[in-house]
Amino acid sequence: MHISSKRVCPMRRSVEMQGALSSVLQLLLLSCSVRVAAGYPFRTPLDLDVTPRVTVLSSGLQGCKHFQSSAAVNYTTMLLEADSERLYVGARGAVFALNASDISASSALTIEWEASPEQKRQCRLKGKDNKTQCFNHIRFLQRFNSTHLYTCGTHAFSPLCAYIDEKRFVMSSQPEDGKEKCPYGPTTGYTALIIDQEMYSASQYEFRSFPDIRRNFGSLKLKTEDAPTRWLNEADFVGSALVRESLGSSTGDDDKIYFFFTEKSQEQTTSYSHSRVARVARVCKGDRGGRLTLQKRWTSFLKARLMCSLPEYDFHFNMLRSMFVIPGHTPQDTVFYGVFGLEWKNVKASAVCRFSLPDVQRAFEGPYMESQNSDFKWKEYTGKIPDPRPGTCITDALRAKGINISISLPDDVLDFVRRHPLMSQQIQPSDKRPLLFRRSTDYTHMAVLMVQALDGQTYPVLYMGTDEGWLHKAVEVKGHLHIIEELQLFDEPQPVNSLVISTKQMSVYVASSSSVVQLPLSNCNRYTSCYDCIFARDPHCAWNGDQCVDIMAHEDRSTLIQDIENGSKGCENTQDDVALRSRSVRVGDDVLLQCELSSNLATPFWTLDCSELQGYDLNSGFRTGTDGLLIIEARQDQSGLYTCYSVENNIKVPIVTYNVTIRPPSPLPVVPPDLIDTLPPPTELPTSKRPLPPPPAPLLPHSDLLSPRNMEVMYLSLITILGGLCVVLTVVLIYVGFCLQVGHRGKYSLRAAAAAYPKKHSKNRKQHRSSSHMELKTISSHCNGNSICNGVSKQQSSNIQDGGLLQIVPGEGKTSPNKGLLPPAPPLPPTLQRASPEYDIPSGLSATLPSMLRRMNGNSYMLLRQTDSENTSPVCYSFAEELNKILEKRKHTLLLPKPDESSV
Structure with missing residues (x-):
């Protein structure tokens, strides 16, 4: 999907020369992009539109294990407990405790939790869908303390929450009201965390026209403001994370909770403004609200825009679908990986962008946006900023001034926070561009694992689930993503609802509407040669001289070969087995020499007697394709040794060699005259067989009847008869x-x-x-x-x-x-x-x-x-x-x- 400026908008050059028409350019670009749905050529830079190297169908999966229960469907929530080797799964009407080492084992524990018939009837009376909404969908499942879990479900549009005794795996008490903690519907955007036995949830709750970020439990309940300035505008939440910025802080800063969502745009810019944009918001963990202003409201709420776009093409991915946070050795090393999509529902495309915590912090420390009237678009605030800076957490500097908690903040600071929740500076991704772009693919969830390779470097390995039930494994190398493989998890297309990684079990768990799948983090034995193992660029895999092995299972790694940076070095002195086959055909036959390439990134290269085959046009007698080489109307001079090479990363690897012999046609046998009488009489062929064509008639002896004059008379007579x-x-x-x-x-x-x-x-x-x-x-x-x-x-x-x-x-x-x-x-x-x-x-x-x-x-x-x-x-x-x-x-x-x- 490369967007050519000359092809999409022919007037682009003239528009760029006229800065006043930049908004018109954006509108033209939008209209051209909408034509994608009708099949309009839609292109992106070749280095971004990444193709998975290997494609594995569901029938070829190795080490795959499934869990499926007849008591529940729509598995949406997963919680991995590595120490107890348990995988907790929330589905529709049930909660399961599975063996993390083998989810297909019969030791699974079940808590059935379905809505009562009366509650379902009330749900139908509300006009909800009896096939999807009037059930108890588990939306939240996390650990509350050392002995209990906490779970919430929609309960047929009347949410309930309950504590689960981990040891006995039963509900320890009657369910409690969950209307302030859980969304009403099964598909409403939602995220929640339990931090120090306090629950932070974000969703668009029922009977409210706007979403909310809340802190539940105890007496210190907080939520976002809705008047006079609404802080959230039709927000759709996809994730949240705790970043402990207080660790090693020289200023005594507080920990923060980050929320990631997509909402309706509020900015007023010179260019075309999209209707929805991706956001990140933060609140301080120690926030207690204001005394009079912002009472029981967040005093530290701020939000900023996340950018994931191709700036040279003015193309933006505005819809945030998933976010995964990788904590670093220090809080400043924290990295955010986000999956973004397009705003148009009938166009499938995804991009992956990476953000660093320092870039996010700089945006929250920059200028604010303001709006004098809620009906107008927001623009950058240029007035005076009160002191202490609005939206900041309590630090050592504030404590020295006697401000130990947010309740002590001045009213002018809190009033400024109420009216200026949006930051002006946009958060750009690393390298100012996406790590990966995929057209015709909608990624739904993502998980990231840091893997140390043989070269000593640590590489991020991404596992991304699609809306059609595929899993893509990719590695980040030099600011780009290389998709190692794509795996078909389910026979029937269905979206991936949740994704969890276990380093202890070396497994990845994927939940969908029909089942839960457990897969190994890597399948190194899939690669059968040294170059095949090196080309994969999988940090888990290396060549040991005989086969491709998992480096985690080898303590002595000195003899292993791996090249993640380039994917081409290390196999120069190895000899791979080349298949040798013979073909013998007759002149005039068409011959197909098969050569199947296992890599989607490889191209075939053919030689005849060690010389490259030149040209594959109609007159050459050859055709080439992904399945092999076709020889058309074989000639005797086309006999020889045909070798097929797989070309990948500018390296030619022989795959198969054919010894082709093209024989001349066999002459008909000649029977001597003296043996004709000894031949048996001809027998009548069965009616099912086709009789042989009659032998050619013998030439007539020369006679005067065949003279030109007699032939002319014969022709005239014949024409006269035929005319009659x-x-x-x-x-x-x-x-x-x-x-x-x-x-x-x-x-x-x-x-x-x-x-x-x-x-x-x-x-x-x-x-x-x-x-x-x-x-x-x-x-x-x-x-x-x-x-x-x-x-x-x-x-x-x-x-x-x-x-x-x-x-x-x-x-x-x-x-x-x-x-x-x-x-x-x-x-x-x-x-x-x-x-x-x-x-x-x-x-x-x-x-x-x-x-x-x-x-x-x-x-x-x-x-x-x-x-x-x-x-x-x-x-x-x-x-x-x-x-x-x-x-x-x-x-x-x-x-x-x-x-x-x-x-x-």
Whole structure:
């Protein structure tokens, strides 16, 4: 999906010269982008539109384990407890505790928690969908303390929450009201965290026209402000994370909770403003609200825009779908990985952008945005900023001034926070561009794992689930993502709802609507050669001299080979086995030399006797594709050693070598005259077998009867006889046509009867052409029966057109008394040349073939090619065709235009 400025908007150059028309350019770009849904060419830079190297279907998955319960569906929430080796899964109507080492084991524990029939009835009375919404969907499942878990469910649009005794895996008490902690619907955007036994949740709750970020439990409940300035505008939350910025802080800063979401845009810019934008918001963990202003409201709430775009193409990914936070050795090393999508629902595309915590912090320390009226777009605030800085957490500097908690903040600071929640500075991704772009793919969830490779560097490995049930594994190298493989997890397409990684179990867990799947983090044994292992660039895999192995299972790594940075070094001194095959075919056969490439990034390269094959056009006799090399009409000079190479990362690796021998055609055996009498008499062949063609007739001995003068007399006599026969048959055909027209009106339409059609009925010819009856005719090319072979010169034969397989000529379905006979039809086209003497196709079929049928040697398909007009042999005309030629010369009858032909 490369967007060419010259191709998408031809006026781009002139627009750039006129800065005042930049907004018009954005509108044009939007309109051009919308054309993507209609198939308009939509391109992106080649280095971003990444193709997965290996594709593995569900039938080829190795080490895959499934969990599926008949008691529940729609698995949406997962909690991994590495120490206890348990995987907790929340589904519709149930909570499960699975063995993390093998989720398919029979030791799974279950808590059934479904809404009561009365609650479902109340849900239906509210007008909700009885098939999807009126159930108890588990939306939250996390650890509350050392002995209990805490879970919340929609409970048929009346949310409830409950504590779960981890040891006995039962609900330790009656469920409590969850309307302030859990969304009402199963698809509403939602995120929540439990930090120090306090719950931070963000969602758009029912019976409220706007979303909210809340802190529940205890007496210190806080939420966002909605008047006079609304802090959240139709926000759709996708994730949240705690960043302990107080660790090692020299200023005594507080820990912060970050929320990630997409909301309706509020900015007023010079360029086109998208209707929805991606955001990150933060609040301080120690926030206690204000005394009078912002009482029971956040005093530290700020939000900023997350940018994930291609600036050189003015193309933005505004919809945030998933966010994963990687904590570093220090808080400043924290990295955010986000999956972004397009705003248009009918266009599938995804981008992955990475953000650093220092960049996020700088945005919150920059200028604010303001709006004097909620109906107007926001713009940058240029006035005076009160002290202490609004939206900051309590630090050592504030404590020195006697401000130990947020309740002590001045009212002017809190009033400024109320009216200025949005920051002006946009948060740009690392390298100012996405790490990856994928068209025709919608990523739904993502998890990231840091893996240390043999070179000592730590590489981020991303596992990304799609809306169709695929899992993409990618590694970040030099600011770009290389997709190692794509795995089909489910036979039926379904979105990935949740994704969790376990380093202890070396597994990745994927939840969907139908089941939960457990996969190993890597499958190194999938790569069968040294170069195949190196090209994968998987930090988990390395070559040990014999096979591709997982480096985590080897303590001594000195002999292992791996190249993550380039994916090309280390296998120069290794010898890979090359398959050697032999093929022996006859001259004129078509041969397919198969060469299947395991990598989607590789291209085939063919050599003949160690020399590169040049050209694959029609005259070269070769065709190449992803499945192999096709030799067309093999010649003896094409014999030799054919080698297929896989070219990847500018390295040629031999895959297979064919020793092709092309044999001349076998001559017919010659029987000596003295042995003819000893041969057994010929036996009649079974009716199921096709008889051999008769031997060529012996040449007539030279005689005076074959003199030119006698031959001329014979030709004149023959033409006279044929002319008489034509006249007789013409009368017969006219009589038969008249009889059929009278006796069997409405059944058939004879073309021969058209010659006798009177001119006075010419006005009805148009009506006859539109009749519903269709006449079918086939054309024979054999010179047997009543047919005449006419010799045609090369120049004449080049004007002969190939006939169709089956001609359908409009005829007469039913003739009314007021209508005459059918007008004459056009002359029949000449027949086709026989396809091949090797196959004696019955008369009536071979002539109707529209193209030559080539015989393939040992292959599963056939090559169809149009007949070469320059090599047309003498054409055979049947008696009916000669009759049509004579009738055509009759000037008293007007022929209809050539009827339309329908393909069959």
